[in-house]
Amino acid sequence: MGRSLIKYVIQKIAHGTLVEEYKRGYPRLAAFVASDPSFAIARRFSYLHARNVLYRQDRLADLEAQLQELDENEQTQWYLSSRRDDGNSLRAQLLSRLGDELREYENALFSHLRVHTLPSPSSRAKENVQTWMNQYKPLVKSEADFILKSDLLTLDSTEDRGRFDEIIERAVERVLPRNLGYRLLSSKETRVMTSDQNVHIYKPGRLRMLSRVVVTLVVVALLLVPILVLYNVHTSLRRFLTIIFSILGFAFIVCLTTKARKVEIFTATAAYGAVLVVFVAQSA
Incomplete structure (x- = not known):
């Protein structure tokens, strides 16, 4: 290494x-x-989580079908109208199993959700x-x-x-x-912190601070360079092309170098474009 x-x-x-x-x-x-x-x-383990969810889902579907069949074949209306007086022991056993299976299914679902949302x-x-x-x-x-x-x-x-x-x-x-x-x-x-001469140890936070400094310089450049170009360009077509390419460049840089969401990219690009348009309008 x-x-x-x-x-x-x-x-x-x-x-x-x-x-x-x-x-x-x-x-x-x-x-x-x-x-x-x-x-x-x-x-x-996305595949295993998906298999577990599908397995629990089908077990619930099987119990659901059994419960519907029991209810449809019930001859005593009173048993369906009262839980306390329900004389069908199979239904009570089935509902007890159903509660356990529902808990297992929910645990599988939320476990899959938590793991899936981790970066x-x-x-x-x-x-x-x-x-x-x-x-x-x-x-x-x-x-x-x-x-x-x-x-x-x-x-x-x-x-x-x-x-x-x-x-x-x-x-x-x-x-x-x-x-x-x-x-x-x-x-x-x-x-x-380490005796390995091939390992370089960074102080926590310095890389983040350097990254912020560079980002600040890039943002300033993205604002100042187009403004300087627009200040020295007087034809409408050239100004229009400068604004278009500047906005496209800004959007691509934000998209490729950050983890910004789509709405954040849209908002930042719109604000950036508005600044350039306002400058052109005031300097016209």
Whole structure:
């Protein structure tokens, strides 16, 4: 694992124990996963959740059909009009089973919903975990192959980490000199958190702060550059084309580098376009 391939944050976990000090195997893998929220990657098991829901659903459908059949074949109207005096013991047993099956079905549904709504790991986080596991091989191959599956989820849902953060991280690693990029995102404390010389440790929050700074500069550029162009262009056609391409560029940048929802992309693009239109109207 080269330094230019993976530079990630490994924080000290409980009692200050280094990841490398844990026994190789599940203990060391658990210490690594617990060291940073982005490493908390697990299988989603979407197929198994779907199979479980379908199985419980059909069991309920079977009980539903049995209950309807019992009700339709009931000869004593009083039994259908009173639960307390219902003399059909099969119906009571069936309704008891029905309650248990409904609870199991609801548990399966909401479990599937909770797992389905958890975010997928970023390609960078998956790459970091996979590269670490390939080097240290904490598990036997058959048990380590979970990281190669496509139905992965992450428990790191507290941060708004989008594609732009990954672009910034890769740019720091590949564009800046190695020591400069490492020192920019690390601190004296984080540089001694692991004994592995191939692992670069980032101080939590520095990458996010750098990403925010770059985003701020990009936003300012997206506003100022079109305004400067519009200020120096006087024909209506050129101004119209400048506005169109600026709005398209802004929308694509927001769409490709953030996790903004469709309504947020629409709102931001509309506001951006309004600023340019107002400038043209006032400078006409």
